[in-house]
Amino acid sequence: MGNKGLKRSCVVVAVALLAMVHVSVSVPFIMLHGISAQCSNARDANFTQLLTNLSGSPGFCLEIGNGVGDSWLMPLARQAEIACEKVKQMKELSQGYNIVGRSQGNLVARGLIEFCDGGPPVYNYISLAGPHAGISSVPMCGSGLFCKLADELIKGDIYSDFIQDHLAPSGYLKIPTDMTKYLENSKYLPKLNNEIPNQRNSTYKDRFTSLQNLVLIKFQDDKVIVPKDSSWFGFYPDGEFEPLLSAQQTKLYTEDWIGLKTLDDAGKVKFVSVAGEHIRMADEDVVKHVVPYLQDQPSSVQRVNRKTKQPLHP
Ligand SMILES: *[C@@H]1O[C@H](CO)[C@@H](O)[C@H](O)[C@H]1NC(C)=O
Ligand SMILES: *[C@@H]1O[C@H](CO)[C@@H](O)[C@H](O)[C@H]1NC(C)=O
Ligand SMILES: *[C@@H]1O[C@H](CO)[C@@H](O)[C@H](O)[C@H]1NC(C)=O
Numbered sequence: 551m552g553n554k555g556l557k558r559s560c561v562v563v564a565v566a567l568l569a570m571v572h573v574s575v576s577v578p579f580i581m582l583h584g585i586s587a588q589c590s591n592a593r594d595a596n597f598t599q600l601l602t603n604l605s606g607s608p609g610f611c612l613e614i615g616n617g618v619g620d621s622w623l624m625p626l627a628r629q630a631e632i633a634c635e636k637v638k639q640m641k642e643l644s645q646g647y648n649i650v651g652r653s654q655g656n657l658v659a660r661g662l663i664e665f666c667d668g669g670p671p672v673y674n675y676i677s678l679a680g681p682h683a684g685i686s687s688v689p690m691c692g693s694g695l696f697c698k699l700a701d702e703l704i705k706g707d708i709y710s711d712f713i714q715d716h717l718a719p720s721g722y723l724k725i726p727t728d729m730t731k732y733l734e735n736s737k738y739l740p741k742l743n744n745e746i747p748n749q750r751n752s753t754y755k756d757r758f759t760s761l762q763n764l765v766l767i768k769f770q771d772d773k774v775i776v777p778k779d780s781s782w783f784g785f786y787p788d789g790e791f792e793p794l795l796s797a798q799q800t801k802l803y804t805e806d807w808i809g810l811k812t813l814d815d816a817g818k819v820k821f822v823s824v825a826g827e828h829i830r831m832a833d834e835d836v837v838k839h840v841v842p843y844l845q846d847q848p849s850s851v852q853r854v855n856r857k858t859k860q861p862l863h864p
Contacts, residue, residue, distance in 0.1 A: 576607040577673060578642050579844050582633070584653030584679075584829065585718065586691070588617025601650060604837060605844035609650075612636055614658065619696045621654065625714065626721040626738045630661025637662060637669055646671040648844055652829050653774070656680025657722055660742055663761070664754040664808070674843040676765040679829050681775050683785035683800065684724030684739055688717075689774050709735040726786040744807035759809030763843050765820045767831075774828040782821050783810060797821075 581598045589595060589611035602609040614620060614629045614636075637643050649672055651659035656677045663672050688704045691697035703717040709731045713720045721738030725731075733740050744750040772778035777785065783797035797803050803811050813819050824835045831840075 575645075576605075576846055577646065577648055577844075578608045578610065579605075579648040579650055580610050580612045580637065580643070582612055582649065582651045582655030582658050583621070584655050585621045586618055587621060587652070589613040590617065597652075600833075600836070601840065601844060604841045607648075607844045607846075608642060609844075610640070610642070620718075622691060622696055622700045622718055623716055624718055625716070626654075626657050626661065626718055629658050629718065630665055633658050633662050634666035634669055637666065643670050646673055648672070648674040648676070650676045650678070650840065650844070651680055652678045654681065654718065654722075656682065657738065657742065660758070664742060664757050672761060674763040674765070675761055676763075676767070676840050676843050677781065678767045678831065678840075679769050679772055679775055679778075679781050680766070681722050681780050682766070682783045683743070683780040683797075683802070684722050685719070685776050685780060686723070686725060686786065686791070687776050688719045688723055711735070724785070726788060726791055729788045742808075743802055745802070750807060755807065755809045759812050761813060761818065763818055763820065764810075764813055765822060765839060765843055767822045767824060767839060769826050769828055769830070770823055771826060772828045 579601065581594070581601065583589065583594045587594050589598075590613075594611055598609045598611040601607075612633060614632050615624050620629070637647070647670060649659045649662065657680070659675060659677070659680075660682070662669065663675065688708075690704065691700040700717060703713050703720070706713050708714075708717075708720050708723050708725075709728070714735065714737045721736065724736070724739060733746055740746050741749075742754075744754055766782050768778055768781040769775075770778075772781070775781055777794055779785070779794060779796070783800065783802060784795055785800060786792065787795055797810065798814075802808065803814075806812055810819065820839075822839050824831060824839065826832065826835075
């Protein structure tokens with residue numbers, strides 16, 4: 551090949567590379583904050599921006615209601631409905647999106663994945679300290695006007711209609727020694743986890759199972775999520791506070807109520823344990839465990855043969 555020919559083929563390769571860069575559109579993500587947080591707080595805005603900076607993908611902190619106050623006082627079923635309406639209205643997400651959830655925001659995230667009729671598809675879901683199997687105690691809210699109300703509610707009958715309708719964490723409070731009341735009166739987690747016999751909805755399972763990656767991050771010094779293993783779907787057995795069961799030992803997993811086992815068998819669940827307190831994640835752990843799932847992945851754009859499910863090679 552002459553010098554000219556070489557130059558020309560370099561140009562062709564460069565153009566082809568540029569074309570590829572141009573063609574692979576980044577999948578956007580949404581961030582769902584936890585309790586006592588809101589998108590306008592620097593900490594939450596910064597985290598979304600950090601993920602965008604590191605991944606190169608557009609990110610949106612999705613607010614529900616008025617932020618901090620509603621994160622405590624709006625029931626999660628309503629929060630999930632609002633999130634569903636919002637994602638359906640966001641043009642940016644219409645081709646599908648990824649989710650990063652923090653703490654309680656993970657229960658909104660799973661509501662989006664399982665309950666949102668007609669919503670855009672969710673590809674990768676990265677959960678930071680999600681109380682997926684419930685919590686056995688509610689953290690106190692603290693100072694502030696709505697906190698006085700929330701802390702009063704925490705002391706009440708947590709499975710009463712009134713508290714279920716006015717205190718968000720009551721929707722995932724699961725007292726293992728009070729399972730009858732929990733299954734009958736808790737208005738959120740039993741449905742989300744397909745826990746109620748005869749009321750299991752296979753649509754929720756099908757939707758959850760369609761995730762490409764499920765990343766469950768547990769914080770080793772988490773004192774907010776009790777037990778912290780709930781972030782991996784581990785919990786206490788029905789009727790007792792011990793022994794603590796791993797996800798794989800729970801009926802949710804063995805009977806595959808929401809497809810966690812199916813996803814795990816397919817190698818799509820990453821059980822990640824990081825150092826640190828509740829949602830205090832070191833930047834290097836963010837880079838290692840979160841960012842890769844927000845970047846373009848061959849698998850998310852790979853075309854498969856409909857019959858064999860094998861990837862198509864060009
Ligand atoms: C947000 O990020 C900026 C830039 O990295 C930093 O200077 C600032 O301290 C951060 N703020 C908070 C509240 O984390
Ligand atoms: C994100 O990148 C912008 C532009 O480089 C920078 O100004 C900002 O501080 C970064 N923010 C964070 C949270 O990393
Ligand atoms: C299950 O959930 C889907 C989606 O929300 C709904 O259309 C369907 O009616 C539900 N099925 C049952 C048996 O409740």
